[in-house]
Amino acid sequence: MQQDDVYLFPEDAIFNRIAVLRAERRLTRQELADAVSINYQTIGYLERGDYNPSLDLALRLSKFFQLPVELIFSREQFKPLSETLNPASTQRNK
Amino acid sequence: MQQDDVYLFPEDAIFNRIAVLRAERRLTRQELADAVSINYQTIGYLERGDYNPSLDLALRLSKFFQLPVELIFSREQFKPLSETLNPASTQRNK
DNA sequence: TCATCTTGTTGCATGTATGCAATAAGATGA
DNA sequence: TCATCTTATTGCATACATGCAACAAGATGA
Numbered sequence: 001m002q003q004d005d006v007y008l009f010p011e012d013a014i015f016n017r018i019a020v021l022r023a024e025r026r027l028t029r030q031e032l033a034d035a036v037s038i039n040y041q042t043i044g045y046l047e048r049g050d051y052n053p054s055l056d057l058a059l060r061l062s063k064f065f066q067l068p069v070e071l072i073f074s075r076e077q078f079k080p081l082s083e084t085l086n087p088a089s090t091q092r093n094k
Numbered sequence: 095m096q097q098d099d100v101y102l103f104p105e106d107a108i109f110n111r112i113a114v115l116r117a118e119r120r121l122t123r124q125e126l127a128d129a130v131s132i133n134y135q136t137i138g139y140l141e142r143g144d145y146n147p148s149l150d151l152a153l154r155l156s157k158f159f160q161l162p163v164e165l166i167f168s169r170e171q172f173k174p175l176s177e178t179l180n181p182a183s184t185q186r187n188k
Numbered sequence: 189t190c191a192t193c194t195t196g197t198t199g200c201a202t203g204t205a206t207g208c209a210a211t212a213a214g215a216t217g218a
Numbered sequence: 219t220c221a222t223c224t225t226a227t228t229g230c231a232t233a234c235a236t237g238c239a240a241c242a243a244g245a246t247g248a
Binding site: 038041042045050051052053054057 | 204205206207208
């Protein structure tokens with residue numbers, strides 16, 4: 001995808017922070033997958049947004065990360081966690 | 095099912111408070127279904143526990159009821175809301 | 189009584205979440 | 219260099235979420 005190509009997400013897409021949370025905890029997909037009893041490839045599908053998890057899996061991930069569902073999954077695009085925690089840091093790169 | 099038949103929920107069942115929340119707000123299934131853009135029969139399926147909603151639908155219901163996902167859906171059986179709000183009221187009917 | 193509303197149920201169709209196997213490719217470290 | 223780890227991708231199979239149509243049955247109110 002080129003620099004200024006525009007890509008519109010479908011209105012029913014669900015965004016998630018799985019990759020970020022996994023990176024923070026320095027886990028491989030295999031380790032995270034084991035922790036929530038799914039196939040490691042499924043973590044890849046979720047991180048890439050290929051499809052959404054079932055509610056059951058979302059609740060298991062929420063429990064594993066010890067975070068409310070809404071902090072991991074959202075129908076709106078997430079702002080970077082850093083920005084969420086310190087709004088003053090917002091960068092305008094335009 | 096008879097009085098003392100034992101029914102074990104499958105370990106992966108998800109419980110929900112949709113029927114209670116809908117009753118509180120005095121909505122028909124049709125009205126709730128319209129509010130979250132699904133078929134009214136699907137509300138029936140969810141209330142009866144015939145199947146779980148997708149994460150997308152769970153988030154829409156959560157938004158509609160203005161409640162966190164965890165208060166509507168759980169991998170554990172819910173205690174009655176009344177008991178949750180006033181634990182001292184717990185009844186032992188044995 | 190009759191019409192309407194609400195709910196339960198059955199049956200069929202479609203799309204999607206998930207598993208799993210196989211392969212490729214980049215990173216890392218011996 | 220070679221082996222190993224991690225990730226991406228493709229293809230196939232299965233289970234389940236959802237829609238929709240049809241019908242039955244209880245409640246309610248004219």
